[in-house]
Structures are given as structure tokens and as C-alpha cells.
Amino acid sequence: MLKYLARRCALFALALFVVSVVVFLALRVLPGDLATIMAGLNSPPERVAALRAELGLDRPLVAQYGAWIAGLAHGDFGTTMLTGQPVASVVGARAQITFPLIVLGLLIALVLGVPLGCASVMAKSARARGLYQAVAIVGGAVPALWAGLVLILLFGRGTGLLPILPASGFPQDGWSSPGRAFAALVLPAVTVGVIVGASIMRYTRSALQSVASTGAIEMAMACGMTRRRALTHVGLRLAMPQLVSVVGLTFAEMITGVMVIENLFALPGIGSGLVDDLTHRDLIAVQSELFMLAAFFLVIGLLVDLTHRALDPRLGQDDE
Template sequence: MRYLLRRLALFVVALLVISLVVFLALRVLPGDIATIMAGLNASPERVAALRDQLGLDRPLSEQYGSWIAGLLHGDLGTTMLTGQSVAAVVATRARITFPLIILGLLVALAIGIPLGCAAVLARKARTRAFFQVLAVIGGAVPALWGGLLLILLFAKGSGILPILPATGFPRTGWHTPGQALLALVLPALTVGIIVGASIMRYTRSALQSVASTGTIEMAMACGMTRTDAVLRVGLRLAMPQLVSVVGLTFAEMVTGVMVIENLFALPGIGSGLVDDLGHRDLVAVQGELFLLAAFFLVIGLLVDLTHRALDPRLGANDD
């Protein structure tokens, strides 16, 4: 309980610090923020009206206090382009980004963990070297190049095997789940193959670390085969490390899929953030950056708590 309360207190402090950094980052930009948002050719009257609308004529402390008060009530502001709530826009984009990330992570786990185990179980040096080269090549493939290759192979209209859509997302969204899921297959494969190579390396490293303690040999001495010892004992002991890696990878993928969303024309969080920056909609950018940072902190908190639950030995440090 002490650990939980301490972590929650640190989480709140970190969230406040992040909010202050995001707030100030957009206000230390060169030039006047109202002029930037209104455009260089905007009239002085338009700039003055925008400054008054956004409260930029007030002291920074009052602006920050008003923004925090809005955050506590779920109000992230209003976009300058469409007049919609920033929270509503982010929620709409999240319905694309998070399913894409989850599908990509499932593909990565389906690739990375079995291949990582196979790399540890391989007895021949050539086989081990093959898995090592495979992991390096998979992790070194640029997301843009990998996505283009999958488009050339499987995209409708241009692929060798034209079986999957390559661009856009159904206007009906998840009301037509079959079409929505198909639209995410190629992007998820692109993300999953690259991330799967990293998970493969982490899995192999974690299992080798467990094996170096003699645990695998002890399990084999109790009657297990080497394969059973690695899969049943080694994986269980390596699970806390893998949970940490998978959790942090999930958080990083929120911004990591930005290139993928732009390549496949998916209106997700990453591509939306780029569009808002391009249109100088700094109110939307401010809210989106804060939500992304808060998401990273939440995932970090959950990873720490899960890691501690899976490895009770960490509790000994508090005594």
C-alpha cells in the first residue's frame, strides 16, 4: 500500500510537471502565438480577436490555471479549424490508432516470443546465427519501406496478390467491423514485423539471462526436457522483464505509428497531430500532447505495478 501511494503521488507530480512543460513549450515559440495561429497575412483585428478569444492577453499564471481547470473537467479546448471539442476529436482518432496498435502488438508478440524461444533452444551455431541476423534485419527495416513493400505485395489495385485495402478507413468506421478490420491489416503487419524483431531480441536476452542462473539446468535435473524447462520455467521467470518491455513498447507505438498512419492514409492520432501542427492549430496540439504524455505516464505506472505483482521479491526493498 505504501508503494502504491508513493507511485500515485509521483504520478500526480509528473502529470503536473508535464502539463506545465506542454503549456510553456507552445508559448516560448518565436513570435506571437496568436499571429502564428492566425497566419502571417492575417489582419491586426483578426490577431487581436484571436488573442482575446484564447485569453493570451492575460498573465501566464491565469492562462495556465484556466487550462488546468478545464482539464479537470475534461475540457481540452476547441479546435480552431472545425470548432469541435479537442477531446471529441482525439476520441475519434483513438478509435483508429489504438486498434491499430493492439493488432500490431499482437502480431509482434506472435512473431517475437516464439522466435525468441526458438533462438534460445537452437543447438546449432548456424541456426542461432540465423535467428540473430533475422532479428537485426527485422529491426533495421524502416517502417516506410516495410509498408511500401507490403503494399506492393498485397494491396488491391497495385499488389502482386491484391487482397487487402491499402489506404483510408471506412467512413462508417467500426459500424462495419469487417471493412474496418481489413483496413488495419497491412498497417498492423508493418508495425508488428518491426516491433516483433525487437521483442524477439528481448525474449532471447531474457531467457539467456534466466539460463545463466542455472535455473534451466535445475528444472532439467527434475525431469523436464530442455524445451519444457525453457518454455515452462524460463518464460515464467522472464515474464516480469517481458511485461515491462511490452508495456513500454505499447506506449511508444502511439507515436511510432505516425509514419504508418500517414503512409496508409489513416486518420489516427499521429497523422492528426501532424495535420494540426501544419494548420497551426496550437490549441488542439496542446491538448493532444498533454494526452499523449499522460498516456505514457499511465502505461509506466501500470507496468511498474504489474512488474511488482509478478515479482514479489521487489517488495523486499521497501522493508
């Protein structure tokens, strides 16, 4: 296990280095001068030259990259041009909205997807199995924008038929008012949860069917279990490594996947904030934000691999 952990951490460090180079160069290969893009195409040459000197863009690329990496190593992700605040504090404030939204949406997806996936496998009639399959297909095909608008028209304050929940915005004092903050995330989380829940349902059904094809369910039934109990106790336990991998990667993908939802419900989260920074040409802040997101994806991937290996001891046999 230690050998695998060391190898995996080395690959993680290498991937992080490659990502940093790609993110750094991606903004340097844009057509035109980076300082001109950030200052505006109609800015006077003096303003462009001052901005280039202020951001260090007049130095060689290697020196720029080294200075950026040195700052990252000390926790300095730069400052935003719009407000002058540190990028880390801005992203931290946005994360207080995005991560609770993702966690709540993922919980709703698991509550919907896992039981429905199990039920679709346990269904005895072809009609019931077809109905579950149709639910999974329709749920996954629903556009997030359309689903959010429907929920706003049904439950949003001011416009809904049953106006019980906020339709947009987030409290100015954030989680200092936990009730209001939680209420502001309910409709966006349900929108995300229904769509992601359909995917979880399909993965759960596929994982259980894969386990059933190995004969483990029949063996459990031969020991006295009913088919339902064998599927829920034995099948789910054996399918857990696959489901953990799917849930972990889904969690990472939802960081940018909720971008449409955040814009629809006017939530100042990471996704909508990244779009705003791109709109205002704050490219140095975008550079650090993209690196932070990529690093988060890599961390989640590392944790998923380690968890998968811990849940399935058979994978450790490869190192022996």
C-alpha cells in the same frame, strides 16, 4: 504494497504536473506571438488581436495556465479552430483507429517475437543461432516506410500482385462495418508487427539467456524436464516481469511510433491528426493533445510498474 502504491501515485501526480507545465510553456516560447502564428503571418492586426482575446492569450501566463488546468480537471480539453469540435471528441475518434492498430500490431509482434526468441535460445547449432540473430537484426533494421510500401505492392488493392486488402483509407462509418474496418488495418498492423516483433524477439532471447545464467534452467532439467520444456515453462515464467515491462513500454511508444504508418496508409489516427493540427497551426488543440499523450505514457508506465511488482514478489521486499 499500499505504501509503494501511495508513493508511486504521488510521483505520478508530480510527473503529470511537470508535464502540464512543460507542454504549456513549450508553445509559449515559440519565436513570435502565438496568436500571430495561429492566425498566419500575413493576417491583419485586428484578426490577431481578436484571436488573442478569444483564446485568452492577452491574460498573464499564470491565469492562462490556471484556466487550462481547470478545464482539464472538468474534462474540457478545448476546441479545435478548424472544425469547432471538442478536442476530446476529435482525439476519441482518432483513437478508434490508432489503438486497434497498435493492439493488432502488438499481437502480431508477440506471435512472431516470443516464439522466435525462444527458438533462438533453444537452437543447438551455431549456424541456427546465427540465422535467428540475423533475422532479428534485419527485421529491426527494416524502415517502416519501406516495409509498408512492399506490403502495398504485394497485397494492396489496385496495385498489388495479390490485391486482397485495402491499401489506404479507413471506412467513413468506422467500426459500424467491422469487417471493412479490420481489413483496412491488416496491412498497417503487419508492417508494425514485423518491425516491433524483431525487438520483442531480441528482448525475449536476452531475458531467457539472463534466466539461464542463474542456473534455473539446469535445476529444472535436474528435476526431469527437457531443455525445451524448462525454457518454455520455467524460463519464460521467470522472464515474464521483464517481458511485461518491455511490452508495456513498447505499447506506449507505438502511439507516436505509428505516425509514419498512419500517413502512409492514409489512416486518420492520432499521429497523423497531430501532424495535421501542427500543419494548420491549431496550436491550442496541439497543446491538449500533447498533454493527453504524455498522460497516457505516464499511466502506462504506472501500470507496468504495478504489474511488474505483482509478477515479481521479490520487489516487495524493498519496502520491508
